Amino acid sequence: MAVAHGATGTWLDEIIEFGLPLVVLVALYVWSNRKPKRKEKPK
Amino acid sequence: MPTTFPISRQGLETIAQFLIAGIVIFGVLALLARRRGNDPRRQFTAMGVLAALVVLCYGLGLSGVAPNIPTPPVPFTARFNFDPLPKTAEVIAAGRATFQANCAICHGSRGLGDGPAAFTLSPRPVNLQVHIPQHAEGETFYWMSEGVAGTGMPAWKARLTEEERWQIIRYLQALASGVVQQ
Numbered sequence: 001m002a003v004a005h006g007a008t009g010t011w012l013d014e015i016i017e018f019g020l021p022l023v024v025l026v027a028l029y030v031w032s033n034r035k036p037k038r039k040e041k042p043k
Numbered sequence: 044m045p046t047t048f049p050i051s052r053q054g055l056e057t058i059a060q061f062l063i064a065g066i067v068i069f070g071v072l073a074l075l076a077r078r079r080g081n082d083p084r085r086q087f088t089a090m091g092v093l094a095a096l097v098v099l100c101y102g103l104g105l106s107g108v109a110p111n112i113p114t115p116p117v118p119f120t121a122r123f124n125f126d127p128l129p130k131t132a133e134v135i136a137a138g139r140a141t142f143q144a145n146c147a148i149c150h151g152s153r154g155l156g157d158g159p160a161a162f163t164l165s166p167r168p169v170n171l172q173v174h175i176p177q178h179a180e181g182e183t184f185y186w187m188s189e190g191v192a193g194t195g196m197p198a199w200k201a202r203l204t205e206e207e208r209w210q211i212i213r214y215l216q217a218l219a220s221g222v223v224q225q
Contacts, residue, residue: 017054021061028065028092032072032085 138214
């Protein structure tokens with residue numbers, strides 16, 4: 001049985017469809033460009 | 044109340060296409076990182092995460108999320124027609140009788156779109172328990188009265204009186220909200 005969708009055909013759907021992947025891409029881009037933490041040398 | 048998913052099948056496909064574009068972008072970034080002598084492992088991990096999300100989106104889309112079928116056009120003014128009948132048990136019972144006699148053959152006795160004739164129609168009749176709460180009363184009344192082009196939904200204005208059509212809407216609202224079971 002098909003699960004009904006709550007899509008309304010409004011700007012809210014556009015925000016979900018464009019915004020969700022955009023957030024994922026930006027988050028992964030920021031993460032992939034983060035410099036790895038340097039381990040402190042024991043004194 | 045039937046369960047709903049916040050995104051339609053087409054919405055999931057759109058998201059998947061953006062994510063595929065992201066995989067390509069991260070592929071280019073990984074190549075650039077390697078050329079600059081940096082470690083491209085994180086770009087590869089990002090590509091893997093995106094690929095998993097693409098599979099998830101297509102999987103959800105294929106596993107049964109309903110497609111977003113464009114709403115049949117309705118005159119702007121039709122949306123502002125409100126049901127003049129009260130939400131009384133008598134009106135709902137009258138609507139139920141008319142619905143079962145005329146509409147249930149296609150829409151099913153509970154309005155789930157699973158009537159005996161539903162399987163002969165393409166597109167299938169809609170699940171009214173899902174759609175009634177999502178549309179203005181005036182829209183439903185217009186589709187019932189004028190029919191829906193390109194589907195098996197006929198115009199009922201010649202066969203049912205205006206009062207009978209509004210009674211059906213009251214009954215379907217009661218059905219969708221769980222006030223009546225059938």
